Amino acid sequence: VLAALRNAVDDRADDLYDLAARLVRERSLLGAEEGAQRIVDERLRRLGFAVERVEPDADEALRHPHGGYPLLPYDGRTCVAGRIEGSGGSRSLHLTGHVDVVPVEAEERWKHDPWGGELAGGRLWGRGAGDMKAGIAAYLAGVEAFLEVVGAPRGDLLFTSVIEEESGGNGMRAVLRAGYDADATLIGEPTDLRLHANGVGVIWARLAARSEGAHAAVADAAVSPVEQLFGAARALRALEERLNEGTPGGHPYNLNLGEIKGGVWPSSVPAEVVLRVRLGFGPEFEPEDAQALLREAVERGAPGVEVSFEGFRAHAYEHDLANPLGALVASCHAELHGAPPETKVSTATTDARYVEGPCLCYGPRAGNIHGTDEWVDLQSVRDTALAVALVVSRWDRSA
Ligand SMILES: [Zn+2]
Numbered sequence: 001v002l003a004a005l006r007n008a009v010d011d012r013a014d015d016l017y018d019l020a021a022r023l024v025r026e027r028s029l030l031g032a033e034e035g036a037q038r039i040v041d042e043r044l045r046r047l048g049f050a051v052e053r054v055e056p057d058a059d060e061a062l063r064h065p066h067g068g069y070p071l072l073p074y075d076g077r078t079c080v081a082g083r084i085e086g087s088g089g090s091r092s093l094h095l096t097g098h099v100d101v102v103p104v105e106a107e108e109r110w111k112h113d114p115w116g117g118e119l120a121g122g123r124l125w126g127r128g129a130g131d132m133k134a135g136i137a138a139y140l141a142g143v144e145a146f147l148e149v150v151g152a153p154r155g156d157l158l159f160t161s162v163i164e165e166e167s168g169g170n171g172m173r174a175v176l177r178a179g180y181d182a183d184a185t186l187i188g189e190p191t192d193l194r195l196h197a198n199g200v201g202v203i204w205a206r207l208a209a210r211s212e213g214a215h216a217a218v219a220d221a222a223v224s225p226v227e228q229l230f231g232a233a234r235a236l237r238a239l240e241e242r243l244n245e246g247t248p249g250g251h252p253y254n255l256n257l258g259e260i261k262g263g264v265w266p267s268s269v270p271a272e273v274v275l276r277v278r279l280g281f282g283p284e285f286e287p288e289d290a291q292a293l294l295r296e297a298v299e300r301g302a303p304g305v306e307v308s309f310e311g312f313r314a315h316a317y318e319h320d321l322a323n324p325l326g327a328l329v330a331s332c333h334a335e336l337h338g339a340p341p342e343t344k345v346s347t348a349t350t351d352a353r354y355v356e357g358p359c360l361c362y363g364p365r366a367g368n369i370h371g372t373d374e375w376v377d378l379q380s381v382r383d384t385a386l387a388v389a390l391v392v393s394r395w396d397r398s399a
Contacts, residue, residue: 001149002335005389008145013382017124019043020137020381021117024126028099031072033163036099036133040161041080043140047147049082049159056164056174065288066354068168069310079171080161081180090155090396092182095143095388096172097136097189097363098165098351101128102370110373123375130366130376135188136161138364138381142388146396149389153396158182165351168311172351184325184395185359186388189350190366193380193387194342195329197360198318199349200252201281203290204311207232208274209304216267225262225273228302233257235301236277239293243281252347253280278312280347287313317353325358325395332390333362336383362387 009016019039026035044051055078061067086092104114104127112118112125119125124134143159158180162171189196209225209232221227240255247253255277262273281290295307320326321343333341341362352359364380 001393002390004149005145005393006386008148009141009382009386009389012141012144016137016141016381016385017119017378019140020124020129020134020376021119023099023133023137024117024124024129025115027115028101028128029103030100030164030167031077033077033099037078037080037161040099040136040140044080044082044159047140047144049084051080051082053078054081054174054178056170061170061173065286066313066315067173068164068170068312070170071167071311077163079163079175081175081178082159083180084153084157086153086155086157088154090153091184092156092158093392093395094158094160094180094182094185095139096160096162096185096187096351097132097139098162098171099133099136100163100166101131102166106372112373119378122378124378124381125373125375127374129374130190130364131369131374132189132363134366134376134381135190135363135384138384139188139388141385143392145385145389146392150393150397155396156182157392157396162351169314169351169354172354176354181355181357183357185352185355185357186325186329186391187350187352187359187361188363188384189361190363190369190376191344191361192365193333193337193362193383194344195321195326195360195362196344196346196350197321197326199314199316199346199353201283201285201287201290201316202278202312202314202349203281203287203294203309204276204278205291205294206274206276206308206310207298208272208306209302210272211269213271214269216269219269225270228305229273229275231302232298232305233275235297236279236294239297240279247282249345252345253282254347255279281316283316283318287315312349314349314353319352319359321360323358326360328394329360329362329387329391332387332394336387336390
């Protein structure tokens with residue numbers, strides 16, 4: 001079976017790279033996910049999946065302590081959810097990934113068009129190439145190879161392509177709530193063919209400082225919105241240090257000052273400056289505890305600054321590697337690469353936090369994700385497809 005799966009993946013390598021490149025060419029930023037979703041939808045139907053669309057429920061997400069705060073209305077922005085019903089007698093498996101990508105910054109400094117889907121130097125380049133359109137393409141190719149070589153699954157085979165992984169996780173919550181949960185879940189995030197089982201807690205906050213505006217000649221530095229936000233940032237750095245004190249493995253909980261906007265003129269005091277931040281934290285806190293710590297730190301360090309929360313309310317999570325899924329992925333990887341996969345302690349979060357039961361991330365090798373000239377290594381994309389084909393066949397046939 002392995003030799004046949006390998007041939008099936010090799011035979012469609014060009015199609016796999018082309019599929020990943022076409023996904024990169026769809027600018028699936030927040031709110032514009034449909035072009036990429038249509039490609040996945042069409043491919044799943046061609047493979048014989050029954051496909052439906054699942055729209056997240058904003059009110060439900062807001063009520064849930066781990067739901068994301070939607071940044072945009074859903075209004076037809078949906079996840080693609082496909083299922084092949086098994087003939088019976090085996091375990092179900094859910095393969096999944098996200099099509100949304102983070103914005104491109106300093107496009108003029110990219111050497112490769114961020115939306116070009118360029119294949120060069122053994123890599124696919126562009127925003128989302130690594131995080132995580134190549135992972136979706138590899139998982140689809142793996143399923144196709146499995147169906148061709150092994151045939152119809154005995155257990156239910158589920159495949160979803162979700163939105164909003166990068167801004168709160170409501171896409172994954174929606175497909176799980178719609179019944180797309182299985183005996184095991186595999187997510188094609190770019191892990192460099194390693195196994196990731198954990199994620200840190202993550203919250204986003206929006207800090208706003210305001211003034212009535214004034215001529216620079218009479219400006220009081222103490223009420224400058226920029227100075228107030230400097231004060232807030234210093235307070236949050238101190239909180240970050242506290243959160244990381246005594247943690248094993250260095251500095252898992254990062255504060256990121258991600259976006260700053262405000263002011264219109266060097267000789268005018270800004271009427272408003274806004275700073276958007278991301279804070280990581282550990283399993284000893286619920287997201288609402290982390291929000292309280294953040295609010296308290298800003299109130300003490302920069303009393304005039306207004307704090308509101310948006311996007312992520314992600315709790316820290318840790319899945320078990322020592323279960324049938326972890327053991328199977330590890331043994332398949334070892335068979336293909338001569339040694340078991342490394343595991344990595346992650347300092348980010350993924351949609352895996354919402355999955356109950358065995359769930360791991362395993363996918364290709366990528367670089368510069370969320371940065372300039374993002375890329376994914378094509379050989380690792382092909383390796384991912386073969387590993388997934390093997391995992392699906394063994395999961396389905398060995399129960
Ligand atoms: Zn991702």
